[in-house]
Amino acid sequence: MSHLFQTYSRWDITVKEAKGSYLVDENGKEYLDFVQGIAVSNLGHCNQAVTEAVKAQLDKVWHVSNMFHYPLQEQVAKKLTEHSDGDLVFFCNSGAEANEAAIKLARKKTQKKNIITFTQSFHGRTYATMAATAQEKIKIGFGPMLEGFHYLPYNDAESLQSFEGDDIAAVMLEVIQGEGGVNPAEESFLEAVKTFCEEKDALLIIDEIQTGIGRTGKPFAYQHYNLSPDIMTLAKGLGNGFPIGAIVGKKELGDAFSPGSHGTTFGGNMLAMAAADAVTTKIFNEEFLKDVQQKSEYLIEKLKTELDVPTVKSIRGKGFIIGIECTEEIQPVLLKLQEQGFLVIPAGPNVIRLLPPLTVTKAEVDTAVTKIKEAIYAVSTVNSKG
Known part of the structure; x- marks a missing residue:
């Protein structure tokens, strides 16, 4: 019997150790990890x-x-500010x-209530961030959501322009x-978002x-586009596994977060800052990013060359966040890949999501593509007939 709430559908893998692109389970099996803690x-x-x-x-001080x-x-x-x-912060x-902090800051600074988000978004599982998330499945059973959120179709500039x-x-x-x-957002859609914010005096x-x-x-990622966010939210990669989050905002917002208006006991903890300092020193290097x-x-x-098969509908993304959309449900593919010692996660029932470490080697990339191709062929009746 587990003494944990069963909030996660866990894999049948217990990790013993991990290093670089690989992790090892309790039985000594090695996995090439293209999840990296999501x-x-x-x-x-x-x-x-x-x-x-x-x-x-x-050895100095924790908290x-x-x-x-x-x-x-x-x-x-x-x-963070020099590179954004x-x-x-x-x-x-x-x-x-x-995201909670961003919502609070936006409402307090503007003294307005309504916030627009988009279908298939995901912003978190607290009450405000659940309300911001336009996916009904994460809200089931939790009662009324925080008011003021309006959901529009993603990549639909016309629906935004016609919003009353x-x-x-x-x-x-x-x-x-x-x-x-x-x-990925379309540039025309992001231009419409930018114009909408200017017209509505919205952040x-x-x-x-x-x-x-x-x-x-x-x-x-916003730096690939002609955008300048008033508020940007960060977490995940900032600590490389050490829990941390952050908002980065423009100076005009500073008076809205005055002393006592927002706070946290552990946020900015010294251990988290040590991790984030090492991470940003490495990743914000121009040669590293190149x-x-x-x-x-x-x-x-x-991927586009090797996965030119009937089951694969599209390959999309930017950098090392990549989705392989399939015409069939991909759970059997994920399980086959686990058998082969390769880990990926879904992004919905039909999309394989690849999130390798930024330090991945080309040899590891080659291995990954081979395993994905083999797994798709192994479980797909469509491809086996092609």
């Missing part, structure tokens, strides 16, 4: 620089509360907390939807929790 360990498991930074901080000055907070915040359009512990209503505090979106199916919130910290080959771009382009092109 886009968390961007530098791979147990990255040496991050490990050493956290270990060094462990004293945010009543004290943390020089590392300022140091990490400076790097933001000016001010608030540190928290998770992506859901970051004012009192809009913000538009909140992912430029590449992760949980919703690895759906633009970009959720970079899964796409940020180098995953798309730039520090943040290498990510080159390797991710290699992976996408190889």
